[in-house]
Amino acid sequence: MFHTTFYLRRLHSLCGLFCLGAVLFEHIFTNSMAIFGPEALNGSLAMMELIPKPIFLALEIGAIATPLLFHGIYGIYIALQANNNPGRFGYVRNWNFALQRYTAWFLVVFLIWHVGYLRFYTKGVTGTPISYELLQNLFTSSPITTFLYILGMFAAIFHFCNGITTFCMTWGITKGPRSQNVISMISMGLCAAMCCITLVFMGSYFVR
Numbered sequence: 464m465f466h467t468t469f470y471l472r473r474l475h476s477l478c479g480l481f482c483l484g485a486v487l488f489e490h491i492f493t494n495s496m497a498i499f500g501p502e503a504l505n506g507s508l509a510m511m512e513l514i515p516k517p518i519f520l521a522l523e524i525g526a527i528a529t530p531l532l533f534h535g536i537y538g539i540y541i542a543l544q545a546n547n548n549p550g551r552f553g554y555v556r557n558w559n560f561a562l563q564r565y566t567a568w569f570l571v572v573f574l575i576w577h578v579g580y581l582r583f584y585t586k587g588v589t590g591t592p593i594s595y596e597l598l599q600n601l602f603t604s605s606p607i608t609t610f611l612y613i614l615g616m617f618a619a620i621f622h623f624c625n626g627i628t629t630f631c632m633t634w635g636i637t638k639g640p641r642s643q644n645v646i647s648m649i650s651m652g653l654c655a656a657m658c659c660i661t662l663v664f665m666g667s668y669f670v671r
Contacts, residue, residue: 624654
């Protein structure tokens, strides 16, 4: 018998860990170039523009948009079925389970705003290229925008890092409590490091 849910959940975890994880790492790496000044960030962004447009568009659709839509839509279905009650149980794993769902809901709204404004409106409709100057003006002109962006990045980072733990459990990589605790600590350490990098490159826009 073909268990559709079994395979959909594993495809969902694969998309989240590898496809969207790669996008998150690339996003943080590229944006971290802002730490070294406008020339460094603009140079990194210019390198992406060297990719032929048909190939770049195919990558956006096939490697980013399609996995993102599947992971998001099926993730919403999973979240609607979840029974979140961290206050009752109080265990760290239960809190992480709940936060995984809460960050998922927040990321749906955040990504619609972030991708819609920068990719579709700014770059697509107005034809304005993404640059250090544009991002600096965006973040320094409104503390609300800055706060929401940092919150969105933190949510994406936690969702990904905690997803590493659940991926290892789902695929039977970590079977015992000890190995699960080890991968959880490693994942949360990675989460803290990525959040710190985010704060540093965001702060760099305000010191120049």
